[in-house]
Amino acid sequence: MISDRHAWSRPELETVVPGVHRLPLPLPTDALRAVNVYLLAPEDGSPRGDGAELTLVDGGWAIDASRDVLGRLLGELGLATGDVRRFLVTHVHRDHYSQAVALRREHGARVALGAGERESLETVRTREDGLDAQTAGLDRAGAHDLATEVRRWVAAAEAPPPEDFTDPDEWLADGQELAAGGRSLVVRETPGHTRGHVVFVDETTADAGMLFAGDHVLPHITPSIGFEPAARPGALTRFLTSLAALRAEPDRMLLPAHGPVAPSVHDRVDELVAHHDKRLDEIAAAVAAGGSTALEVAGAIRWTRREYHLDDMETFNRMLAVLETDAHLEVLAAQGRVRRTADADTGVNHHAPA
Template sequence: MITDRHAWSRPELETVAPGVHRLPLPLPNDALRAVNVYVLVPPDGDGELTLVDGGWAIDTSRDQLRRLLGGIGAEPGDVRRFLVTHVHRDHYSQAVALRRAHGGRVALGAGEAESLQRVRGRDTGLDAQVVALERAGAPELAATIRRWLEEAEPPPQEDFADPDEWLTDGQALDAGGRRLVVRETPGHTRGHVVFVDETPGVASMLYAGDHVLPHITPSIGFEPAATPGALSRYLTSLAAVRAEPDRLLLPAHGPVAPSVHARVDELLAHHEQRLDEIAGGVERGLTTAAEVAEALRWTRRELRLDEMEPFNRMLAVLETEAHLEVLAAQGRVRRDGESDGTTVVRNAPA
């Protein structure tokens, strides 16, 4: 039977559990299609609503949020608390915009503070990535991205104001009559958090943001305050989630899935396979992340690097570089800086 793997992005409200509803909000011109936000409604139906993630602060998203909330007899002004998994615009910016319009409180992981500061300092959010591309042996791609950034309109600074509350690991929250516990899950971004629903008497759920996605492998370290080691942090975070009891997966992109464990196992296996493939490329004499990325296949469609548009080529090269960092930490390759700033990789001595 053929199923539509994008059915989850249709503009329809889905009730996940009593008092928990999934609202897909649009991401125009984005391959992700939509971002899920989850509205938590108090058991008596008479109280403040909580939104897990906020969406992108654009008119089409705000209008769809209003329409979908109407399906449960609510409106955006009824949301008084926003619990945001990470700082990316499709998760954070609309929460801040709605706070500005209606009040309420926004909470975000404490590890996102530096990225917010950089965005407000007119960092495009990709400056570190352009430098990383140059070091990875992709100067032409870096120049293409730099030109694109110079032509792009900077993000509205007011949509990246600080939250009202910085969240920390293990913090317990009362949200919509439910008990949520914050778990720090760095990797996708340094300050990414997930929310574990530990409400007594109901099935346990994980509001996973972009940490665990059912259809795609999350990008790693894609943030203004990017630092080395993002993939190591991500793999450690995945293992920590896998060590907890299994739960219903409520992702930011894609359909609700029955098992966090099953998807985490797939993601860990994917990265192990990628590490082996990349190590094999170095053994064959490929010397930069860009060269290795060109030898790999990407996405479910098994595309070559040159068949992808520049933004996704950038993600592919940077993901390759992140895997090379892990391989170097494991002693499987050696990374050396050259005089022109390029990082060259070679087989580690036996």
């Protein structure tokens, strides 16, 4: 039985406000359980043009289980997948992008994506090995055995079809205004989770409105940082800067990609900032206690609500933990709280109290 915490992931249609519907689509092999896509439609539900056509914010993962649930939930509104004419995708991860591209091939719908994702799309289509940037980051973190484990894991896994990562029909820019499902949306660039992540601000409603937040602001978990094919340094700084920008705007209802709808973006942003402040302090303390590499520091702190030790987690989550630790160490070095030096022979980053 699904606990109340995970009730949001049940494959059941939720009408958030008239004309905006939350459709949770399954991720059967993923700890996230489901991804929310949001249908924006005229309040009478009929497909029409002139900005009132059916639009989905995010598309889901291109797997049969997701496709079946999407068709069933749309059917409850008297609609079919072919009635969706546009996808506004928050970022390039396959649980958001791949099904939008697949349905475009079948029905001719248009797909829009943030312009900052262009390099990641090119990278995922052209590289021979998966998670190249991540395994290189693990090597710099001193986690050579984990990097080897990840490379073996990727080699044994089925590669995503390259056709799922073709370019969108439209590259979105910060501040761009969109008409979707009879509503008025504004694109906001929110780099951090990925460099090209965008959110969509609904400025239609008479009150403070809604934020289609993708993975930038999640109600139950802290988003992974810089997990993308073309990863570069500075992801945590970009993420915290993006959070601050949203916090400076009027508060809005939070419509996340994973988790239930929540009444306040500001409340959750404050919690995320506090989490990262606490994590920076914990990591600085671990360096002061003698931790040198990101691997050593990650092993000295605890992970998730269950307070896991690094060695208690599976390969993928250990990789994320070490890379997140390194991102925090990068910020601490920029703040002058630790010294960060790269070994000239190995390239491994070492840290010491400033």
